[in-house]
Each structure stands twice: as C-alpha cells, then as structure tokens.
Amino acid sequence: MLALVLVYLSLLFSPSSSFAQSSVIDGVLIQADTTEGFTEIDKFILKGNVRVAFRGQTLSCDRAIVNVKENTVEAFGNVILDDAKTHLEADRIKMNYKTDKGEIDNGFVQSGQVIFEGQRMEKLGESTYLAEDAEFTSCTTCPAGWSFSGKLIEAELGGYAKIKRPLFKIGGIPVIPLPWLMVPLKTERQSGLLVPSYEYTGRGRWAISEDFFWALSKSQDATLGLTYHELLGLQWRSEYRYVLSERSYGDFHASFINDRVFKSEMRNKRYVSEGPVTDRWYYYYHHHFELPNGFIQRFQYFDMSDLNYIQDFPNDFEDYGASPGDPALENKASLSKNLDEFHMDIGATLYKNLARAHPLADNSDAVHKLPEINLRTSEISLWEGGPAFHTDVNSIHFTRDHYTYDDLTNVNNYKEPVESGRIGEYTRDGSFDPNMDLQRTGHRLDVTSRLQYPFRIFKLFDLTPSVAYREMQYDFQLDEAYASQGFSPTASQRYLQTELSLLTEFNGYYGGKTPFADRYKHTIIPKISYINLPFIRRPDHPFFGQFANQRFNRADSTVSDQDLNGASKIQFDYRDRVFDKDLVTFSLRNQVAKKTYSQGEPVYSQLAVFELTQFYDNNEANTQNPQPWSDIEGYLNVTLEHIDVVSSTFYNPYARLTNSSTRVNLKPNPGQYFQIKYSNNTLVDENNNIQTDSRTENIGLGLGMTSMYLDLGASVDYSKITREIQQWEYVVRLKPPGNCWYINFFHRQPIGGEPNWKLNAAFNFDGVGGI
Secondary structure (H helix, E strand, C coil): CHHHHHHHHHHHCCCCECCCCCEEECCEEEECCEEEEEEECCEEEEEEEEEEEECCEEEEEEEEEEECCCCEEEEEEEEEEECCCCEEEEEEEEEECCCCEEEEEEEEEEECCEEEEEEEEEECCCCEEEEEEEEEECCCCCCCCEEEEEEEEEEECCCEEEEECCEEEECCEEEEECCEEEEECCCCCCCEECCCEEEEECCCEEEEEEEEEEEEECCEEEEEEEEEECCCEEEEEEEEEEEEECCEEEEEEEEEEECCCHHHCHHHCCCCCCCCCCEEEEEEEEEEEECHHHEEEEEEEEEECCCCHHHHCHHHCHHHCCCCCCCEEEEEEEEEEECCCEEEEEEEEEEEECCCCCCCCCCCCCCEEEEEEEEEECCEECCCCCCEEEEEEEEEEEECCCCCEECCEEECCEEECEEECCCCEEECCCCCCCCCCEECCEEEEEEEEEEECCEEECCCEEEEEEEEEEEEEEECCCCHHHHHHCCCCEEEEEEEEEEEEEEECEEEEEECCCCCCCEEEEEEEEEEEEEEEEEEECCCCCCCCCCCCCCHHHCCCCCCHHHHHCCCCCCCCHHHCCCCCEEEEEEEEEEEEEEEEECCEEEEEEEEEEEEEEEEEHHHHCCCCCCCECCEEEEEEEECCCEEEEEEEEEECCCCEEEEEEEEEECCCCCEEEEEEEEEECCECCCCCECHHHCEEEEEEEEEEECCCEEEEEEEEEECCCCEEEEEEEEEEECCCCCCEEEEEEEEECCCCCCEEEEEEEECCCCCCCC
16 A cells, blocks of 8 residues: 555656556556646546556557546547457547446447447446447458447347347348347357248248257257248248267257148049148157167167158258158167177168158058167187188068068069059958968078188288088968968078189389388289089078079169069068079279378378279079170279269170269369269160160269359259259358358259259358357
C-alpha cells in the first residue's frame, strides 16, 4: 500500500510524467508515453501508446483514464482489447478490470472466425456480450458472404448467439427476416435445428426437409427429421449414434410415412388389398463391439414395410451398403475371436428377398443361415522346418419359415412355382416329388484339412506339394417317408485333393546408386501347378445333380434356370458342387515395386502388376469333343502418381470371345480426376456357344475436381447395346469466399428410376464445422 501511495504522490507533483518502465498499480500493468491532468488521488490519465494489461487481457489505445476507486479503465481512440481467444476493436471502451464487465461504443468482436459488431455493446462477463443494432457472421470476406443483423444480439463465445428480430443477408443484401434466432458459437457438438434441404423426385415431386440435431452427450447424439413430399405426405425420420469406446460403436436409422400414392400406383393395384395399406417404413441397426478377452461382436439388420420401399426411397439406404438393384438385404450377427492358434466365429445371416414382383409378398421363401460356425486353425508345423498343417471347419444350418422345399410344377418343360393370390402366395400340392420339387433347408458340416511342405530347390525354385481331405455331411431334416420316394434325409460327399506347385523369381533392380536414391524392383514370377482328385465320392442323390464329367470351367458360372431344369440342379450354394479336377494351371506374374525414403526411412509401394493365368483340363481332353483349355485370364493394376489403371480380361479360345472390364483414372493435379470405364460381357453355354442375346457393353465416364470455391463430381454410364444412358449423376458443392458456408446440389437418375435432385446448405456458425 505504501508503494501505491508513493506512486500517487509522484504523479501529483509531476504534471507531465513519463512511464519509461512498466508500472503495476492495483494488479494492473500500465504503460504510456505521458500522464496529465490529475485532479484526484485515485484517478489519472494516460496518453500516447497506452497499454494496460489485466486478467490475461491487453488493452491498447491512444488515451485512457484509470479510476482505481471504481476499478475501471476507460479507453479512447484506436481501442484494441485482446486475450487468448478474442480480439475486440472499438471507438471507446469502459471496463471494470475486476469484474470483466463494461461498455463498448461502435465495437467489433472476433473469436476465431466468429465476428459480431454493434453501435453500442455491453461486455457482461469474460465471454458474453450484448450488442444493439448489431450484426453477426463467421465469414472472413467483406462484405460477409452471409450475416444476420438484429435489433439485439446476446452472444456467448463458446455458447450461443441469441438474435432478436434477425435479418438474414447474403453478400450484404437482405433476404429473409425472422422473429428470433439462436445460432451456435462453439466448436463442440451442440443441439439445434439444421439448415432445411430441398429435393425433387418424379414420384413424390417437391419435398422440403428439416432436421433437429440432438447432442445427447459426448458419446451419443441423434437427428430427428421431417420431410414433407408434395404428393406422398409427411415422412418422419430418425437417427441415433453412440460410441462406447474407440472401437465399439453403433447406429440406428428409421423412417415412417403414410404414403398417399402407394396404394393407387398401377404397379401395385393387383397386389394391394382393399384395406388401408399406406403405412410404409424401414429401419436399420448396426453395431461393432470389442468385448473382453478379445471377442468381437458385430450386428447389422435391415427391414422395411414392402419390397418397393428401397426403390421409392433409395437415399434411405445408400449409406448402408444396399441399393435398389440388390437381390436381397443381408442381415448379419456374429461373435468372433482371433488367437495365435485359431480363428473362430459363430453367426447368423438372415435374408430379405427383394427379387419378388409383389411389393407386399412375405419373406417365407428366403433361406437363412442360422447358425453358421467357422473355425480355422493356424498353420502348425509338425516339426521345425517341416510340413505345415491346418484345418477349416464350416457348419451351416439352412432354414426358413414354413416349408422346407419349393413345390414346383412342369410348365412347358420348365420347372416353375404356381402363384396365386394378391400378394404372391404359391399353390402347393402337399406332396414332395424329389424329381420335381426343390429342397431348400438342411444342415451341412464341411471339414477340410490340408498338409503342405514348401521347400526350395537349388535356391532357385520354390516347390510346394500339398494334400487335402474334405468331408461334407448333410442332414435335410425331412420325414423318413421321403426316403421311400428316393430322397434320403442324409447324404455325404468327400474327396482327396493333391496339388503340386512350382515357381521361381527373376528380379531386376534399377535406379540411383547413392544412399536414399529412389530404387525400382522388377519381378517376374512364372508358376505351374497340378491339381488332382485321386479319390472322390458323390452321393447318388437328387439334391446334388450330376457334376461328374462336367467341364471344370463351369464351376464359377452364374446359377440360372438352366441349372434348375438341367443336370446341375440347385443346391444350398457353390460349396455343394464338386467337379472333377485334373488340372494343370499356368500363370505368369510381372510386378514393379518402388522404394523411396521419407525422413530417412524406406517407403515401399507397388507400381504395377500384370498377371496371366490359364489351366488345362486333362479330364476334358479325354472326351469325344475336347475343349480342355480354360479362359485366359488377364489382370492389370497400375498405380502411378497421375494415373491408376485396373483391368480384368477373360478370353475364351473356343468361342473366340473376350469379356473385359477396365477402369482408367487420370489425376492431373491433387483434387482432380477423370475416369473412363469400359466393360463388355457375353455369356456362353456349357458347350462354349455364344448366347448373343446376353451381350452387354457399357461405357462410363466420371470426373471430379476440388478448388477453393467449387467442388464437382459427375458420372454417366452408357449402354452401347441399347444406345441409352443407363444412369447419371452429378454433385456440386459451391463454397463462397469466407470459409463460412457452402451449398450442395445433387442430381441423379438411377438405373430403372426417375431423375431426382436434392439441395441443401451448411453454415459454419463457429467458423469450424458446418450444420
């Protein structure tokens, strides 16, 4: 206190004093060129390069009055007040340096990108301001890209800005007046209304959506939304997301609409009953949990009110791995565990059959896997450096609602179900015919054990002999009465497979010789392998069809009606089809790798891979009209700085037919790409005769770019066969100057659908995130 009195006395007796050094008075650090005009012991004036520091804040101005009795600093002229988070400019400020409250004339406040200004403002606390005739924005441009002006703005930095009678402006031009508005001023997630979005579809016409984001806690949030469709009505939407830990999380999505158009649509009239069938909905749930003791639990489930929902509302599914062209929705649950010795998982897969013409058809014909158990042991060496052994076990129970088999009838020498009713019920004769009907349920146990012993010859060749035994047991869970009809309720398949592969490598090294220079490695790997089934036992059972003496190149053919009505028939899946194997496979692989250095550490990348593969079928070579050579399969993958190429080619030497798929992606600059896709495919029958009416040939183009003010992506697929555009889409993101908002426009036409578009905007109210 004595020091303070001495400072006051020196000021009294020195009408013009110089603060050559900084002085501390009442906890306030002050500095100025001169002082003058003191009339009281507790009040003095600072002039010239004034700096006042208090409570982590620094005030600079041309002139200031410090009142120790009232604990105030009043600043005039070029006033600037700074702290760690906020920059303030004004013509005048009067502040209480104890309470951090004060008055501001013609003020401008900036925190990050958040800016608000007003003719008269009050500082109500450390981060709270009240401004009259004020304006708020987070744009860095002048004029601001967008702003809100209001009669009164109460702003809490890190909280919210409440605006009375706001007027929304774009580029300084008034656009929309509102009665009241609250916007967030913090970077953390916060609850609030999101910016409305607009869309148009051929089925529902115009639509407007509004969403409310609900920040429930740091680890969970939700979005509740409404969409009003001009023709369809009001759609309710909800999303819920949660995070339990870094690797445990989940989400739930649902929607409901009382669809005013659904019942009256021509495509549904013959299927929909006379009752009120207008409620339409879907839901989706997914989670991934990491449990104690190394267990992982996964779950994914879809369901919807009718089979046309995914076609009418495709946007509800596009983020979850489902699309209108899918034959089924796949719902899965699993529990897995990985150890050094083995991998184990148990799960279930439930299917929602979408390949029905009837939108309200039930799901009784879908076949599910409930449960499915997999066990795979790691390779175990019988002794150090000796043969390695491992076993795969797969157990699946195939089940479905109601009937264990499909009741088929002969229609013009084709097996078909007989439909009846409005929603696709099937007529059943109640009698199982093993030569006509199709068994769909049962249990399969599949065990494969393999022993292999890789070793090197002359340090040049890698030789790997192996032997595998596979056993498959079936229980069709039918009544014993079926056995008398030639369909045994149990069956088994087994075979022994031997394989011998031989490969070598030729390497070439190129590039600089100095340390840390880029180096390239070119590798050529020729390989030949021989596979044979010396022992095979197939059951004489109508479920399995006849695969003896079939060409092995048909093993991967797509299942079709020809299988149902031919010798192959239909089984649970491809595992049930055991073809004869006496194959010699040839392959040649070329690859180029690059080694560079980053901060002294080597970094490896693969630049190119080109591989050719073909096999020779010895069994087929001994037939009356042999066609032993398989398709020549070519695969190319090039990954360079400015171009990516992926291509797959299949050449049939007997049909002289080439099927291919190629994608070229050009990347001239970061954030830019131009993509070309080409594919052609023609099916052949089991005798390699071309099915001309099956040919498809498509060309796809795509491009994308990002820039300071515009992002653009577009794609189009064109069929050379139909000479029509199959699908197209483009998305535009406009980012006006100021880094404070953007506008999205999305326009597309899906395959078999109608054009639709969607428009929305996002504002960075805090200068960081968009809502």
